[in-house]
Amino acid sequence: MKKAENIIVGISIGDLNGIGSEVVLKTFEDSRMLELCTPVIFANVKILSFIKKNLELTAQLHGIDKLEQLVIGKINVLNVWREGVDLNFGTNDENVGKYAIKSFVAATKALKEGQIDVLVTAPINKYNIQSEEFKFPGHTEYLNQELEGNALMLMVQDNLRIGLLTDHIPVNEVAKHLTEKLVIQKIETIKNSLIQDFAVSKPKIAVLALNPHAGDNGVIGKEDDEILKPTIKKLFEKGTLVFGPYPADGFFGSGQYEKFDAVIATYHDQGLIPFKTLSFGNGVNYTAGLAKIRTSPDHGTAYEIAGKGMADHNSFKEAVYTAIDIYNSRHQYLEISKNPLKTKEKQL
Known part of the structure; x- marks a missing residue:
């Protein structure tokens, strides 16, 4: 070395x-x-x-x-x-x-x-x-x-790590970008990065919901039930410790984020606003997956x-x-x- x-x-x-x-x-x-x-x-x-x-x-x-x-x-x-x-x-x-x-x-x-x-x-x-x-x-x-590789924007400050499923795209286009393939790719990328880049042997990952209240069983959008939940379940059954989707407001408000090695937000501001609030000007943007x-x-x-x-x-x-x-x-x-x-x- x-x-x-x-x-x-x-x-x-x-x-x-x-x-x-x-x-x-x-x-x-x-x-x-x-x-x-x-x-x-x-x-x-x-x-x-x-x-x-x-x-x-x-x-x-x-x-x-x-x-x-x-x-x-x-x-x-x-x-x-x-x-x-x-x-x-x-x-x-x-x-x-x-x-x-x-x-x-x-x-x-x-x-x-x-x-x-x-x-x-x-x-x-x-x-x-x-x-x-x-x-x-x-x-x-x-x-x-x-x-x-497959680039993933990962915001880092000590043990707070927030990655993004989608990054620099308009909010009104986020839903159409969410696919099972994308979710699997990003979760695998962040899992591998946690292992090799941050020495976390068994990463525990949380995924935030796209819609308020995680869609409320389809009342406020179907993406969480139809895309995020089944994909998370599939990955969990294969051995990846991934959980969610969690409503973002309560997740950060209750301090639940502290229980995970990384959090994946569905779009830019959903991840960046809480990160910049919590990181007190010492945050870092890391391009994982390369x-x-x-x-x-x-x-x-x-x-x-x-x-x-x-x-x-x-x-x-x-x-x-x-x-x-x-x-x-x-x-x-x-x-x-x-x-x-x-x-x-x-x-x-």
């Missing part, structure tokens, strides 16, 4: 007019972070130096032109582009969006090729990143195309405070911690899988 500082954390810079650069630089101002990993930021060292000066930050940046020049223990900035970029903090700029995607695409390529160990993405603006070359609602969908590891903070570009030095970097720092923890957990899982007897002897 790699030494801690030799774990290479790739960082896509996100929207340069937002708070992404600020939370990245604030995270690595703490020199202790460089004992846990070596960061490489996919951007341009001159632009980050300008932002650092503007925010009166002290992080020492090390510019490189190719990943082979990376220096362990330094805050490396890979020059993905050379030209200057006009910044106007707090504004939605299509040109700035193009550079967010340049950074993200380059970082994803490095992740795919094993040049970095994990990827942590700073926030993008989903509107200004759209182009003929990039037609994805966000990071997750592009990663699902580029990397092996061959490679990607995390991000659970917030957006926050244009209203961009460039003012007011951004809280805790969620980004937690995203780095989580990526490293999952990286180590996966390697330990692989070691056990390869030689379970030897691992057992060590424990004895």
